[in-house]
Amino acid sequence: MSADTSKPLAPGVRPAVGWSLLGSELSVLFRRLRTWAMLLALAAVPILIAVAVKLSSRPVAPGRGPLFLDRITQNGLFVAVTALVVCVPLFLPLTIGVVAGDTIAGEANMGTLRYLLLAPAGRVRLLLVKYAGAVAFCFAATVTVAASGALVGVVLFPVGPVTLLSGDTIGVGESMLRSLVIAGYITVSLLGLSAIGLLISTFTDVPVGAMAATIVLSVVSQVLDNLPQLDWLHPWLFSHHWLGFADLLRQPIDWTSFGANALLQAGYIAVCGTLAYAKFSNKDILS
Amino acid sequence: MKEPSPTQRGAAAEELAVETHGLVKRFGQRAAVDGIDLAVPRGAVFGFLGPNGSGKTTTIRVLLGLASATSGDVRVLDQSMPAALASVLPDVGALVEGPGFYPFLTGPGNLMRLDSADRHALPATRRQRVADALDRVGLTHAAGKKVRAYSLGMKQRLGLANALLRPRELLVLDEPTNGLDPQGTREVRSLVRSLAAGGTTVFVSSHLLAEVEQMCTHVGVMSAGRLVAQGPLAELRSAGQRQVVVETPDAERANGVLARLGLVPAATPDGERPIEARAVMNGGLAGPAPEVIVAALVADGVRVRGFAVEDASLEDRFVSLTGEGFDVVG
The missing domain is CATH 3.40.50.300 (P-loop containing nucleotide triphosphate hydrolases)
Structure with missing residues (x-):
């Protein structure tokens, strides 16, 4: 077996850990027109909400429309939170489905998968880097909504101290920070869906199929979560905690839902990641 | 093994x-x-x-x-x-x-x-x-x-x-x-x-x-x-056959001479010149030397206008190995 040991590398050439590939992945992802189109569409959501509220003469009745919508006119800082609430059920899963479903299937479809593996990128490393790219997109997407919301809120509405759900009042700076924490919560919420997208993506060479399947699953999960007959299933659905960030608007912050959500998403990452590894590490690359 | x-x-x-x-x-x-x-x-x-x-x-x-x-x-x-x-x-x-x-x-x-x-x-x-x-x-x-x-x-x-x-x-x-x-x-x-x-x-x-x-x-x-x-x-x-090609109006007589020298007459490909005799040299290089063949032909009164020894082309070899036609194998 001694013949099989890897031969010494040329002097001065040390295999790098491979950050280059991660950097390249992020740069390819964020230089792509499609990525920017999706981020721009997401940024447009808070702008639409804010403009609609500003233009409508009737005040929004409390409790009508999406969460916190009625508070926008009093305090522009609520635009970001309202927009996130609006985006979580569909718009964010839609864009994440596109990115996560494209991870492996997209490379296979372009014919670049075989060349990445011949480089050799290493199958496990490629999966990890691809997942890292999807995670980066989740973060970019939520932050885009939050930032665009904060900006348009400041421009169109009065801004002042925010009264939290617990009755306490926090300053503008801290409420910005809370928006960021909520964006973090939603990013974490979407990690399970990204892992599902990655898994589906290892099964096909047709990216559109993987994207559609991922998005459909996110809808199915939310529908199931709304059927009271299936309440035993609810805690296991990856979308179960998606809108559970109200606890982050209390003083002091109640981290229990954050923790439960993170644990659930970690479970999905572990299961889907393992399955994706099992599928991809032995897959015949015939694309 | x-x-x-x-x-x-x-x-x-x-x-x-x-x-x-x-x-x-x-x-x-x-x-x-x-x-x-x-x-x-x-x-x-x-x-x-x-x-x-x-x-x-x-x-x-x-x-x-x-x-x-x-x-x-x-x-x-x-x-x-x-x-x-x-x-x-x-x-x-x-x-x-x-x-x-x-x-x-x-x-x-x-x-x-x-x-x-x-x-x-x-x-x-x-x-x-x-x-x-x-x-x-x-x-x-x-x-x-x-x-x-x-x-x-x-x-x-x-x-x-x-x-x-x-x-x-x-x-x-x-x-x-x-x-x-x-x-x-x-x-x-x-x-x-x-x-x-x-x-x-x-x-x-x-x-x-x-x-x-x-x-x-x-x-x-x-x-x-x-x-x-x-x-x-x-x-x-060289694993393929070498052929002797004689250009002559006396194709029949030439074939006779070639056969006498131990060569196997081969069919002239369709549509080619009728004034040609072809024979296959078996055993690759082991056949009689070209000059010997030509001398024998001339001695027998065959009017030799052209003479060549052709190696089998890779194409002939390829076709003999894989069969005629580039059929896609299902």
């Missing part, structure tokens, strides 16, 4: 860059590759011939670890594949089943991307190596264009550039001249020759016989998943 046993083979045996033993690859019930024993010597330009669908690309995928073998052993650059994939592939440049690139990136952008996937490639020299590779395939002028705007030939050149990003010990080129114009085809041939002169082993698959005949030192012929012949090009050619 299916075991790979380089020690037993002894020092006298030539070193092999690619070696398979009983390699089988099945898709369901169908064997795309059905037990082949490849032996590609180091430094050779190995032409991997076969009709479409004969299992060439599948073999290449297995050699490079993209697909797993159903059974059999594969050794590339003296290491077992796919176990030693991570240490073998950096020394292998490959073009498999046509080029594959990100259409929204430029040519150099694509090469940088693929190079960054190779952990052994130095980031510091990346830009320079990409520029050199582009220059080598004549794509420098198109460096600013997105690959979306490239023609098939340009993509093919970019694929070759990718294979040349680093000095390689082995190049695996699957139909490298596909989509290239005659000028490009010539450039690829001279590129392959110059790489081989530098000591690189080149494994070229092709269904174009003329191409293989012009650049290869060794040939392997695939047919319906089996390797039906392999060896040095000259050997494979």
Whole structure:
């Protein structure tokens, strides 16, 4: 077996850990027109909400429309939170489905998968880097909504101290920070869906199929979560905690839902990641 | 003996860059590759011939670890594949089943991307190596264009550039001249020759016989998943029959003389000149010398207007091995 040991590398050439590939992945992802189109569409959501509220003469009745919508006119800082609430059920899963479903299937479809593996990128490393790219997109997407919301809120509405759900009042700076924490919560919420997208993506060479399947699953999960007959299933659905960030608007912050959500998403990452590894590490690359 | 046993083979045996033993690859019930024993010597330009669908690309995928073998052993650059994939592939440049690139990136952008996937490639020299590779395939002028705007030939050149990003010990080129114009085809041939002169082993698959005949030192012929012949090009050619062609108005008398000399008269191909006699020299070089044949013909009063001894062309040999017609094997 001694013949099989890897031969010494040329002097001065040390295999790098491979950050280059991660950097390249992020740069390819964020230089792509499609990525920017999706981020721009997401940024447009808070702008639409804010403009609609500003233009409508009737005040929004409390409790009508999406969460916190009625508070926008009093305090522009609520635009970001309202927009996130609006985006979580569909718009964010839609864009994440596109990115996560494209991870492996997209490379296979372009014919670049075989060349990445011949480089050799290493199958496990490629999966990890691809997942890292999807995670980066989740973060970019939520932050885009939050930032665009904060900006348009400041421009169109009065801004002042925010009264939290617990009755306490926090300053503008801290409420910005809370928006960021909520964006973090939603990013974490979407990690399970990204892992599902990655898994589906290892099964096909047709990216559109993987994207559609991922998005459909996110809808199915939310529908199931709304059927009271299936309440035993609810805690296991990856979308179960998606809108559970109200606890982050209390003083002091109640981290229990954050923790439960993170644990659930970690479970999905572990299961889907393992399955994706099992599928991809032995897959015949015939694309 | 299916075991790979380089020690037993002894020092006298030539070193092999690619070696398979009983390699089988099945898709369901169908064997795309059905037990082949490849032996590609180091430094050779190995032409991997076969009709479409004969299992060439599948073999290449297995050699490079993209697909797993159903059974059999594969050794590339003296290491077992796919176990030693991570240490073998950096020394292998490959073009498999046509080029594959990100259409929204430029040519150099694509090469940088693929190079960054190779952990052994130095980031510091990346830009320079990409520029050199582009220059080598004549794509420098198109460096600013997105690959979306490239023609098939340009993509093919970019694929070759990718294979040349680093000095390689082995190049695996699957139909490298596909989509290239005659000028490009010539450039690829001279590129392959110059790489081989530098000591690189080149494994070229092709269904174009003329191409293989012009650049290869060794040939392997695939047919319906089996390797039906392999060896040095000259050997494979001479295994075919040599023919004596006599141009004469006295074809019948000439045939008689040739038969007397131990040659077997052969049919003149349809539609060719009627004033011709053909005979097959059995046993390759062992037949009578050409001047002896001509003297005998002339002594018998055959009016010899032309005389030639023809080697079997690779095409004749290829057809005799794989059957007439380039039928796609299902």
